[in-house]
Amino acid sequence: MKEIVVISGKGGTGKTSLTASFAVLGGKNLVVGDCDVDADDMHLLLKPDYNVKENFKSGLYAEIIQDKCTACGKCFEVCRFNAVTIENGVYRIDELNCEGCGYCAEVCPEKAIPMIPAAVGSVFKSNIKTGATMIHARLKPGADNSGKLVAKVKQDAKAAAVEMGLEMILIDGSPGIGCPVVSSLTGADYVILVTEPTPSGIHDLKRVYELVKKFKIRAGLIINKNDLNSALTEELKKYAESENINVLSLLPYNEDFTKAITAGITAAEFTESEISGFVKDAWVKAKIDIYKEK
Amino acid sequence: MKIAVASGKGGTGKTTLSINLSSYLAENKIFKSLILADLDVEEPNSGLFINGKTVETVEKYKFIPEWNKEKCTNCGLCERVCNFNSVLQFGKTIMILPELCHSCYACSELCPVDALPMKPQRMGEMKLVDASTYTFIESRLDIGQEQAVPLIAQTIEYIDEYSQSSDDMVIIDSPPGTSCPVIEVAKNSDFIILVTEPTPFGLHDLNLAVETMREIGKEFAVVINRWGIGNEDVIKYCEDNKIKIIAKLPNMRKIAEIYSEGRLIYNDVPGFKAELSKVADFLVELKRSSN
Numbered sequence: 001m002k003e004i005v006v007i008s009g010k011g012g013t014g015k016t017s018l019t020a021s022f023a024v025l026g027g028k029n030l031v032v033g034d035c036d037v038d039a040d041d042m043h044l045l046l047k048p049d050y051n052v053k054e055n056f057k058s059g060l061y062a063e064i065i066q067d068k069c070t071a072c073g074k075c076f077e078v079c080r081f082n083a084v085t086i087e088n089g090v091y092r093i094d095e096l097n098c099e100g101c102g103y104c105a106e107v108c109p110e111k112a113i114p115m116i117p118a119a120v121g122s123v124f125k126s127n128i129k130t131g132a133t134m135i136h137a138r139l140k141p142g143a144d145n146s147g148k149l150v151a152k153v154k155q156d157a158k159a160a161a162v163e164m165g166l167e168m169i170l171i172d173g174s175p176g177i178g179c180p181v182v183s184s185l186t187g188a189d190y191v192i193l194v195t196e197p198t199p200s201g202i203h204d205l206k207r208v209y210e211l212v213k214k215f216k217i218r219a220g221l222i223i224n225k226n227d228l229n230s231a232l233t234e235e236l237k238k239y240a241e242s243e244n245i246n247v248l249s250l251l252p253y254n255e256d257f258t259k260a261i262t263a264g265i266t267a268a269e270f271t272e273s274e275i276s277g278f279v280k281d282a283w284v285k286a287k288i289d290i291y292k293e294k
Numbered sequence: 295m296k297i298a299v300a301s302g303k304g305g306t307g308k309t310t311l312s313i314n315l316s317s318y319l320a321e322n323k324i325f326k327s328l329i330l331a332d333l334d335v336e337e338p339n340s341g342l343f344i345n346g347k348t349v350e351t352v353e354k355y356k357f358i359p360e361w362n363k364e365k366c367t368n369c370g371l372c373e374r375v376c377n378f379n380s381v382l383q384f385g386k387t388i389m390i391l392p393e394l395c396h397s398c399y400a401c402s403e404l405c406p407v408d409a410l411p412m413k414p415q416r417m418g419e420m421k422l423v424d425a426s427t428y429t430f431i432e433s434r435l436d437i438g439q440e441q442a443v444p445l446i447a448q449t450i451e452y453i454d455e456y457s458q459s460s461d462d463m464v465i466i467d468s469p470p471g472t473s474c475p476v477i478e479v480a481k482n483s484d485f486i487i488l489v490t491e492p493t494p495f496g497l498h499d500l501n502l503a504v505e506t507m508r509e510i511g512k513e514f515a516v517v518i519n520r521w522g523i524g525n526e527d528v529i530k531y532c533e534d535n536k537i538k539i540i541a542k543l544p545n546m547r548k549i550a551e552i553y554s555e556g557r558l559i560y561n562d563v564p565g566f567k568a569e570l571s572k573v574a575d576f577l578v579e580l581k582r583s584s585n
Binding site: 009010011013037044059060078081099103139141146174175176178196198199200208228232258261 | 302303304305306309336337339342343375377378396397398399400403404435437438439440441442469470471472473474475477481493494495498499502505506508509510523524525547550551553554555556
């Protein structure tokens, strides 16, 4: 089985738009996963039916049982996260600040602080408009543990692929270089990097690729809006060559990408525009590179 | 006063607004002193647009337990109290997984024989830059470090110490999304500007950001970027939810080109400058009403 993850470092480079296009082009031969759980946008183009819903809990938070509390203040003393508040002699937990470490519960002499499983969000298993299966999630506003939710989406996507005997999982990854991205990359076979020829695009690509290298995952690069700045596009190509990254596609700056999104379709389905041809070609090149012998 | 420039969706123009707004406010001396802080520590970009002189670079550390084999009696308490699976016991060996550690100190302080002292471990770097008309502060997470929050929290502490005067205005280029990094910034800010774009993606993620801000009880208003592309659904959404739209930055290929050259936009695009001045006016009014 091949697990393909699309990431970009910087947001707004066209990552989700392209992943959704590839999902449509891959048809029923793959399982789609949306691991951009903070900003899950792929469903707007792939129209999932939210067939199965599962509430996902991970991590803990503390709660003080007031009847048992003797206001000794031990919990306040040990908390490193300013999560224990005192008002008029009453100790409470600020759930937003609580890391769930359980130190307060451990030292409470009255055993007045139970640790409660924290709701992180919901995970959905859906049929999308191509007939394929998609695993996606909704992070609870303000929730911690988005990395755990990402891991859950990937685990479910893998299980669905095994169940249906499919060979490929296509994942829309998260931005940045922190825990959700680390979770997205863990266990992946191939990474599609999407960037643009801007100082931020290059900077963020290099940082996220340093992370990809730590995982020793092969990567291909798509340069979106390549005609915006030809000098920087050349710089990106040279960088890719020096790092042994295959340049899969140079996409034009074309507002048809946004028009497609606004119409609720993927670029691949926008057959009146040149962009559908570009993304089809990019997907073919990516597949060749994915299945290439190392 | 601290203003966080945030967004649910990435790439909507947080950095574009932050750097142009900071430069515009400083150039026109709208506030007594101005600080721009880039707290998108995973991918900090504001500095790419600033030609300044680095005044100070500070390494930032978090504290991780270190196992002292000689003192350890293998009682197993450390493994039991760690809720993050960061402390593991294999027979007579204790293993620490630093990337999972949240620096809660429980294992270290509860150890009966002091065998797990907390030791500093580098997580990133903060720098202070003199950008001539204003001060720029950037924090940058080391690659391979998973937790952005401790670095963000330490940088905010530094900003609060650095900006002693209540006349200071602090603009914060925030992390994207709706999870812990942006919440760490938002809960420590006085007001949030949410940047969005008039597309279904932008609107959907704006809605998530709005829910998050309401959840943590923060006041916010919206700036629409790339106005002219997509559709007008975002206007209706803001009207229906009684959210103020401060400004609409225009969609132009020319703006994207100037951005790709690493330059400021408002000097070359009058339509952009006119909208930027609305954001400046809004902040002046916000500051006045808070005093």
